[in-house]
Amino acid sequence: EVHLVESGGGWVQPGGSLRVSCVASGFSFSSDEMNWVRQAPGKGLEWVSKISGSGNTIYYTDSVKGRFSISRDNAKNSLYLQMDSLRAEDTAVYYCAREKYCGGDCYPAGSWFDPWGQGTLVTVSS
Amino acid sequence: DIQMTQSPSSLSASVGDRVTITCRTSQSISNFLNWYQQRPGKAPKLLIYGASSLQSGVPSRFTGSGSGTDFTLTISSLQPEDFATYHCQQSYSTPFTFGPGTKVDIK
Numbered sequence: 001e002v003h004l005v006e007s008g009g010g011w012v013q014p015g016g017s018l019r020v021s022c023v024a025s026g027f028s029f030s031s032d033e034m035n036w037v038r039q040a041p042g043k044g045l046e047w048v049s050k051i052s053g054s055g056n057t058i059y060y061t062d063s064v065k066g067r068f069s070i071s072r073d074n075a076k077n078s079l080y081l082q083m084d085s086l087r088a089e090d091t092a093v094y095y096c097a098r099e100k101y102c103g104g105d106c107y108p109a110g111s112w113f114d115p116w117g118q119g120t121l122v123t124v125s126s
Numbered sequence: 127d128i129q130m131t132q133s134p135s136s137l138s139a140s141v142g143d144r145v146t147i148t149c150r151t152s153q154s155i156s157n158f159l160n161w162y163q164q165r166p167g168k169a170p171k172l173l174i175y176g177a178s179s180l181q182s183g184v185p186s187r188f189t190g191s192g193s194g195t196d197f198t199l200t201i202s203s204l205q206p207e208d209f210a211t212y213h214c215q216q217s218y219s220t221p222f223t224f225g226p227g228t229k230v231d232i233k
Contacts (some may be wrong), residue, residue: 044213044224044225045213045224045227046224047220047223059220059221100175108175108176108178108179109156109157109158109176110157110158110175110176110218112160112172112175112215112217113160113215114172115172116169116170117169119169
């Protein structure tokens with residue numbers, strides 16, 4: 001069974017740092033792109049970052065560029081999000097999600113998030 | 127960035143009702159549109175990918191349609207376990223964006 005488990009959330013003061021992790025099982029981790037998506041309390045979903053299977057290609061949403069860093073260790077089937085200079089508005093549940101990609105002759109073309117982990121709560125507050 | 131809107135933002139319905147949720151994008155995204163269901167306190171779950179393909183294990187009462195900028199998620203006969211929030215998401219380009227969500231609750 002394909003499974004993702006996040007950890008590392010907690011409380012941190014504004015300006016502080018935290019690293020959240022995601023351990024994958026049940027699939028060939030190094031073959032798939034991985035993403036972080038967050039959800040502030042009572043709000044919608046916000047995509048944060050993605051990383052290619054090799055780790056060579058990385059994207060971020062503008063609001064975290066220069067503060068967050070995504071990485072992966074394929075030998076450990078693990079995904080990470082290092083969060084520095086944290087702000088109150090970064091308070092959210094952070095989900096990791098595998099991105100399934102279908103391209104070329106594959107139908108339908110595109111990508112989607114499946115599965116998602118259970119999430120880990122990050123609270124930034126003084 | 128591609129902007130996403132959903133309507134309605136919430137709705138009340140009864141078991142057995144037919145429910146339709148609309149998602150619109152600020153530019154054409156072909157069929158690069160996915161739908162997720164999120165029950166309270168749980169992670170999102172993939173329902174529909176590529177605008178109209180049903181994810182394995184998802185009941186056939188869920189259907190997706192549309193292309194370009196206008197998309198629809200339909201639940202043909204609402205069941206008790208379907209009371210949840212539904213999110214659309216575009217995978218046409220980064221930054222990937224989600225709609226604000228549609229909460230379906232019990233009438």
